[in-house]
Amino acid sequence: MAAAAAALPGGLRAPPAGLGAGGRPEPVEGSECLFVVLGAGFTALSHPLLYVKLLIQVGHEPLPPIIGRNMLGKKVLYLPGFFTYARHIVEVDGKMGLFRGLAPRILSSTLSTVTRGTVKKVFPVEDMEHVSNKDDVKTSLRKVMKETSHEMLMQCMSRVISHPLHVISMRCMVQFVGREVKYSGVFSSIGRIFKEEGILGFFVGLVPHILGDVVFLWCCNILAHFINTYAVDDNFNQASVIRSYTKFVMGIAVSMLTYPFLLVGDLMAVNNCGLHAGLPPYSPVFTSWVQCWRHLSAQGQLFRGSSLLFRRVSAAARFPID
Incomplete structure (x- = not known):
């Protein structure tokens, strides 16, 4: 039961690249290359979404809110959504401006995929017992925990290896805020950091990312297991179909709960x-990620950037509505 792990826009997560179903033979080298190419393509296509989300996360709001109405017809203030925000970036930096920080992000994604493939070869999935309908509750839970531990190992290893490039990508993107050019290339950025x-500069923000991944994996897998075991009746004609979608639905729900870690x-x-x-004024200087969490929690901003479309102005930053 391989759980979702890679971050998607809005804080959602998707199945890790190159991870096959239980018991499936290891992909040949050509297939691994294909996974890397497809992963790079998806990364490039989704980059504008992640770029806009990051600028929203750091609190950069270059456009004023607009007055709209909610479902009850009441006037509310909405911040610009993804398309309006992306149009603003294009006006400032041109169309290629939407892909600022893409190169290190592709390298980070590639490193993550390669690391997963390496871990799978060292600890083959085939050596593990997979959940079967014939298993009793105790046996199936044991297998789920074992498979989740295997996936957690892959995710943590890939996160650690790829995180330095993730840091570089983040810093390249947020330079849009102050129009800086401090981080301009992968190698020059590595030298500057x-x-x-020092070496620890490449791993800032790693702990909350790993904690979020671990919490997501265990919650998603365990919840899906118990729902499939106790809530889905084997006598129901579509039981197998429902079970196949349980993990996907749980992934969406749990990813929103673990978004603050991201x-x-x-x-x-x-x-x-x-x-x-x-x-400052965008952010205080934090001494630890726990202090950052507490600050966001006090401001009611732990889910800032989780939505890219209908973004209502928070209660902490209300503007008068005429």
Whole structure:
């Protein structure tokens, strides 16, 4: 039961690249290359979404809110959605501006995929017992926990290996806020971070990201297992179909609950790095990710950036409505 792990726009997560179903033979080398190519393509296509989301996460709102109406007809203030925000970026930086920070992000995604493939070869999925309808409750739960531990190992390893490039990508993107050019290339950025922050500078924000991944994997897998075991009747004609979608639905629900970990991790990656987006007034200088979490919680901003379309102005930042 491989759980979803890769971050998608809005905080959702998708199945990790290159992870096959239980018992499926290891992909040949050509297939692994195909996974990498497809992953890079998806990363490029989704990059504008992640770019806009990151700018919203750091609190950059270059456009004023507009007055709209909710379903009850009451006047409310809405912040610009993805399309309006993306249009603003194009007006400032041109169409290619939507792909700022793409190169290190593709490298990060590729490293993650390769790491997963390596871990799968060292700890083959075929060596594990997979859940069967013939298993009793105790046996099936044991197998689920074992499979989840295997997926957690792959996810944590890939996260650690790819995180330095994730940090570089985040910093390249948030330079839009202050119009800086401090991080312009992968190699120059590596040298700058190492010189200014040391080796630990490549791993800022790693802990909340890993915690979010672990909580997501275990909650998603365990909840899906219990729902499939106790809520889905084997006598129902479409029981197998329902079970196949349970994990997907659980993934969407759990990803929203674990979104604050993603937000805090991204904010810590750019905090106090010399860029406007990581300094006051956009953000206080945090000494730890726990302090960042507490600050966002006190401000009611733990889910900032989780929505890219209908973005209502928060109660903490109300404007008068004429």
